[in-house]
Amino acid sequence: MPKVLISDSMDPKAAEIFRANGIEVDEKPGLSKDELKAIIGDYDGLAIRSATKVTKELLEAATNLKVVGRAGIGVDNVDIPAASAKGVVVMNTPFGNSITTAEHAIALMFAVARELPQADVSTQSGKWEKNRFMGVELTGKTLGLIGAGNIGSIVAERALGLRMRVIAYDPFLTPERAIDLGVEKVALADLLARADFITLHTPLTDQTRNVLSRENLARTKKGVRIVNCARGGLIDEVALKEALESGHVAGAALDVFVEEPAKANPLFGTPGFIATPHLGASTTEAQVNVAIQVAEQMSDYLMTGGVTNALNMPSLSAEEAPKLKPYMELAQQLGSLIGQLVGRHITNVAIEVEGAAADLNPKPITGAVLAGLMRVYSDTVNMVNAPFLAKARGLDVREVRHDREGDYHTLVRVTANTPDGPKSVAGTLFGNAKPRLVEMLGMGIETELFGEMIYIANDDAPGFIGRLGSTLGEAAINIGTFQLGRRSAGGEAVLLLSVDHHVDRGLLERIKALPGVREVKPLRF
Ligand SMILES: NC(=O)C1=CN([C@@H]2O[C@H](COP(=O)(O)OP(=O)(O)OC[C@H]3O[C@@H](n4cnc5c(N)ncnc54)[C@H](O)[C@@H]3O)[C@@H](O)[C@H]2O)C=CC1
Numbered sequence: 107m108p109k110v111l112i113s114d115s116m117d118p119k120a121a122e123i124f125r126a127n128g129i130e131v132d133e134k135p136g137l138s139k140d141e142l143k144a145i146i147g148d149y150d151g152l153a154i155r156s157a158t159k160v161t162k163e164l165l166e167a168a169t170n171l172k173v174v175g176r177a178g179i180g181v182d183n184v185d186i187p188a189a190s191a192k193g194v195v196v197m198n199t200p201f202g203n204s205i206t207t208a209e210h211a212i213a214l215m216f217a218v219a220r221e222l223p224q225a226d227v228s229t230q231s232g233k234w235e236k237n238r239f240m241g242v243e244l245t246g247k248t249l250g251l252i253g254a255g256n257i258g259s260i261v262a263e264r265a266l267g268l269r270m271r272v273i274a275y276d277p278f279l280t281p282e283r284a285i286d287l288g289v290e291k292v293a294l295a296d297l298l299a300r301a302d303f304i305t306l307h308t309p310l311t312d313q314t315r316n317v318l319s320r321e322n323l324a325r326t327k328k329g330v331r332i333v334n335c336a337r338g339g340l341i342d343e344v345a346l347k348e349a350l351e352s353g354h355v356a357g358a359a360l361d362v363f364v365e366e367p368a369k370a371n372p373l374f375g376t377p378g379f380i381a382t383p384h385l386g387a388s389t390t391e392a393q394v395n396v397a398i399q400v401a402e403q404m405s406d407y408l409m410t411g412g413v414t415n416a417l418n419m420p421s422l423s424a425e426e427a428p429k430l431k432p433y434m435e436l437a438q439q440l441g442s443l444i445g446q447l448v449g450r451h452i453t454n455v456a457i458e459v460e461g462a463a464a465d466l467n468p469k470p471i472t473g474a475v476l477a478g479l480m481r482v483y484s485d486t487v488n489m490v491n492a493p494f495l496a497k498a499r500g501l502d503v504r505e506v507r508h509d510r511e512g513d514y515h516t517l518v519r520v521t522a523n524t525p526d527g528p529k530s531v532a533g534t535l536f537g538n539a540k541p542r543l544v545e546m547l548g549m550g551i552e553t554e555l556f557g558e559m560i561y562i563a564n565d566d567a568p569g570f571i572g573r574l575g576s577t578l579g580e581a582a583i584n585i586g587t588f589q590l591g592r593r594s595a596g597g598e599a600v601l602l603l604s605v606d607h608h609v610d611r612g613l614l615e616r617i618k619a620l621p622g623v624r625e626v627k628p629l630r631f
């Protein structure tokens with residue numbers, strides 16, 4: 107039974123869903139880094155929000171971990187390259203809290219326009235400072251969105267409803283989408299110069315870090331009001347404090363900070379400044395959404411291999427997964443066979459699909475071929491880390507999709523280029539479900555690939571099979587299946603046999619010494 111740890115506070119629905127799926131679950135929010143490291147080795151899955159930091163160090167201790175699920179959007183608390191290298195899938199829930207976070211941005215925009223928190227503190231302290239709190243209307247003002255993805259788009263929609271004019275800086279926003287949203291796509295400099303309000307909705311990346319730097323803050327319109335419900339690090343906090351103090355920025359509301367939890371921050375106490383403790387996603391609705399979604403996605407992966415919203419491997423929809431599963435098994439077997447045949451001498455690999463296979467998403471098939479192939483380098487390789495391992499080894503991978511109709515209704519062929527020339531293997535599915543090898547090194551041969559097998563290349567000559575049978579019999583090795591293929595009568599032949607027992611090196615040497623044998627290799631699937 108797989109085990110999942112929920113290490114941040116999460117709606118109880120998550121644990122319910124894990125249990126309903128036959129997964130054991132422990133809920134331990136608030137563990138220290140060392141406490142988490144000490145127990146993480148027991149778990150197959152880790153469900154988190156933003157407090158848990160999934161570092162390289164934690165991943166090294168996570169010897170059984172298969173999946174990290176982020177109940178939320180931002181994954182800057184997960185070292186994704188390290189997770190990928192370890193073969194751990196990282197998933198998020200990209201939509202569950204978008205409306206809630208957009209609403210928080212709108213709420214902060216109102217709060218900063220009318221200084222609501224400051225007015226509340228003043229009023230409850232017995233002052234009646236009607237003249238102190240002179241606000242501004244949102245109607246007719248220009249809102250500048252930095253980032254117009256899911257959350258930015260919802261903010262735009264709401265702001266247009268409030269009769270604001272919306273301009274957006276987002277290099278990935280297409281002109282068509284901008285028209286659909288009713289926003290004007292602008293350059294950053296234009297946005298800074300024109301916006302009365304700026305809200306930020308991008309992830310924190312090397313490109314977005316400090317997007318509101320000291321220089322860019324200086325380029326904003328005097329009296330601008332700024333809201334950040336995305337990530338700390340998008341704004342230079344010290345420069346923002348100084349801009350608030352000088353009056354260049356009239357107000358700022360931040361939900362996110364460079365250092366979180368933000369127990370102390372340069373901005374605290376600055377006039378015109380409002381803070382919330384990373385509450386963007388904190389509504390009952392959003393927390394239920396993300397808890398359900400993350401638990402369903404993780405359960406699906408742990409119990410069936412289905413992949414949704416993964417950040418480091420191709421997704422497999424519930425519709426695609428059953429169709430792709432036998433292909434992935436076939437692809438993994440073919441990758442494994444070619445890897446075992448040619449060892450580490452591969453410089454590039456081509457994965458060709460034709461017939462029914464050509465209509466499928468090629469990425470999972472490629473991932474599975476590489477997972478099989480890269481086993482020659484590592485025992486811990488899987489679909490997640492195989493493409494990274496292949497890249498690290500400088501393996502050039504090509505996907506080819508043929509429209510032609512071949513001899514088989516569906517076919518996957520894997521060709522590896524080696525210093526001795528190209529070597530290929532191909533397979534099909536019997537009954538759309540059972541993987542079968544149908545071609546090996548250019549010769550037709552039909553067999554399942556399973557358990558312990560022996561590959562022999564030999565001269566096609568009378569008496570060979572008898573001698574081979576006797577050699578195996580003398581070693582008390584029982585043959586399970588036995589398949590032959592040959593290039594031409596009396597020419598090169600290949601033989602694939604499955605055996606019920608492990609074949610030791612001595613026996614392989616004796617087979618190799620038989621007359622007519624060109625090559626012998628043990629295979630394991
Ligand atoms: N405060 C909170 O509790 C929450 C914060 N968030 C934060 O909000 C961020 C945005 O979330 P979504 O809208 O769902 O993500 P998204 O991926 O749908 O949108 C992000 C947008 O940023 C744009 N972008 C990327 N690089 C950019 C750049 N250099 N300059 C300008 N735009 C750029 C992208 O093109 C994309 O349209 C998340 O990454 C997360 O960090 C999300 C949920 C809750």
Ligand SMILES: O=C(O)CCC(=O)C(=O)O
Nearest residue numbers: 155156178179180387388
């Ligand atoms: O889980 C939370 O409260 C934070 C949500 C968040 O920041 C995100 O989804 O990116």
